[in-house]
Amino acid sequence: MATTELAPAHAGAAHDHEHAEHPELGFWGKYVFSTDHKVIGIQYAVTGLCFLMFGFCLVMLMRWQLAFPGRALPLIGKLFGEARMPGGSMLPEFYNELGAMHGTIMVFLGVVPLAVGGFGNFVLPLQIGAPDMAFPKINMASYWSYFLGGITMLGSFFVPGGAAQSGWTSYAPLSVIAGEGQTIWLIGMIFLITSSLLGSINFIVTTVQLRAKGLSYFRLPFFCWAQLVTSFLLLLAFPPLEAAGILQLMDRLAGSSFFMPSGLVVSGQALAYTGGGNPILWQHLFWFLAHPEVYVLILPAFGIVAEVVANNTRKPLFGYKIMVYSLWFLGFMSFIVWAHHMFFTGMGTTMATFFQTTTMIISIPSVALLTSLLISLWGGSIRFTTPMLFALAFLPMFGIGGLTGLPLGLSAADIPLHDTYYVIGHFHYVVAPGTLFALFAGIYYWFPKATGRMMSEKLGKIHFWPSLIFINGIFMPMFIQGMAGVSRRLYDGGASYDFAKEVTHWNVFMSISAWCLALAQIPFIINFFWSIKHGKKAGDNPWNATTLEWVAPSPPPHGNFLTPPEAYRGPYEYSVPGHPTDYTPQFQLEQKAS
């Protein structure tokens, strides 16, 4: 019978220790301006989820226009006012606003804050046996910078001319001559990039310096590796976008011509710019960030899925080392593929070949990661818990997303597909039934640790199955429309184009799927809030998992562990032959049976 050498932190003892150290924190210090990584993680997660919901609402509005172009939206249409939806019928400018802000909010205010700020902050220090992040005050600053960025972005809807409407990609010269909302977007991005920078520094230093005794790098849970590589991507890829943002602000506010070409005429008027600038430069600097950004969107998801799969197959991960090396190789390559988003900018064959080659190469580590996870299922004793359902669904969904990316990455095949709905289908598959499903898996998996209670399995399944069906209903037809040639960002969904008339009917199907998908989230929202108070009590390790966060109490107190823990083995010692239980926790000292 193994004895647990590690003493889990007793809430009472730790608390008294804290009282001796510094004065009691009031409500504001404990829950609002907290420096505790768990509170900050929950702040990030809840804020991120709110923005995800808001971003989803924006696109549900858009989907009305796409399904029924020009038709007035009943009941709520008139609420948007005459400037945006006269008589309840959407103006193209408003459609563009919704589109640009949907993308911006989902990527920068929703997914990344939840995946990195939320899960990373909450789980990482616990998984490595640390009392907190390396720089707790900087951690708090990073959340509030994100929050300010979010408020700024939301505020941009209320300025004259409305929010940014030049796509989340803000291509020059359109973005330079666009209304005020674009300036607010740029300022919002500066807050968000600052938040990201502070966070990424914290994650890297924490992972390098605060690992518990015995926790060598190759004993780290895969989740930690994924967050580490993600942090490097954020650290080094965001600054060029920050520079580009400064340059665009200079063009908009100081009248410079960084991105303004000579002789530009808009609506018959020559613009008051001296010109000499290069609009393609904006694209280079934007995509230099935005390509690594998509790996920032997917890597934490891989991390979560790896944890949930290992735990629910009762088996070690297959190819853990290959997966770790793949992460680093992928991270490195992600910096030199970006111009596959720019094949249509008049690029010559040499550079097109360069970027398509690096893009094809980067698919290798992606496939290695997905394949390892798939093989990890082989011979496992699979428990079909709600987190596992989402993690399992992630695998083929990411597979579809990844495979559909291949023709986009080849410059010739990209010709008929660039800027069509095919692209929208591709990237949504990776990020929606891909990352988002992984994030749901993570919520169901770690909810008990954060709250001390389980979420309802029944409601979880009612959430899962319709979500899976409807999300495919939204995005699968996009490949059909894209291959038929329907362009993105058309506010009537292709209705005015003759060549598209055989595929525009899919818009109705997709919109209904979107609205049903929204309804399918209701059981999740109910489950989430109800379970906080009424869920079944969880205990420390309800999933019988091996990684360290499951040793701390649920929820862990300030300081996480009473005594610094020590690691004795790898992170996925499940079903070790001869062991009385099917899991051997990483931080448990085994007494040899006599």
Added chain:
Amino acid sequence: MGNHDSHADLDRQVKVYILIFITLLVLTMVTVAVSRLHLPVAAAVTVALIVASIKGGLVASYFMHLITERKLILWVLGFTVAFFFAVLLLPLWTHFDAIIN
């Protein structure tokens, strides 16, 4: 760079700092003087960048202690420099390779 430099070590380091300072001032004068020669662009750029790299290298190696810094920091900086050149050169290369310029 540990917390345990001896007095002798520090004295030596300070002497090095003064030496580097003088070298930097001299190189500054050199680069300004060369610019007065109005060399053709390619030569001017080459000389200017070489001098700047030497100056920068001295500041980084000695004032910033990189010459005795740990591997972890050097690896991070190595990759950073690689990506620096990527953002500097790939857009330029793409521009020159373009079909429409």
Added chain:
Amino acid sequence: MEIPYTVAERPDTGLNNGKIGIWLFLASEVMLFGALFATYLMMRTGAVTWPRGDSILNVPLATLNTVVLISSSVTMVMAWASLKRNNFAKFRLFQGLTVLAGFGFLTIKYIEYSHKFELGLFPSTNTFLAIYFTLTGLHGLHVIGGMAINAYLWGPGSKLWKTDPEHFTNRVENSGLFWHFVDLVWIFLFPVLYLL
């Protein structure tokens, strides 16, 4: 609850948390200025004509500024070395000189900028001036930031010397790294903008 390795070095990395933190931050700054240098290259190669730096900009003033900044780097590292030698008074002297040098740099920059504006030369005038103002402007903001930190460490921040001298020395070293980086950027900015 103590965060380990805030002052002491972690044995396997040989580093404390702050040192890694500041170097990571500087790595991100290399990418920030890198993108702006890339912009310089794109603007210059895309321009029909590009003025020689010395035909528009004030080389003597900028040379003086280069000397000022290099000197401030020396005083900065001497400030840290003084702390290592347990000489708090010398630290205050050198740190103070570093802050003053920063003021000097900004004053000269102010003179440069206002002269340009008087002549009707603005970022909107042409792409050379656009990148000149943006690069030196962002650099100037970094000088201001660095000065603020240095002034804090010279003033109220120096109280830490009494309670935890090693921690304070590390802070001075780390802020010194930032200051040297600011100098490093200028070492490249100066010839690129003014001399080529």
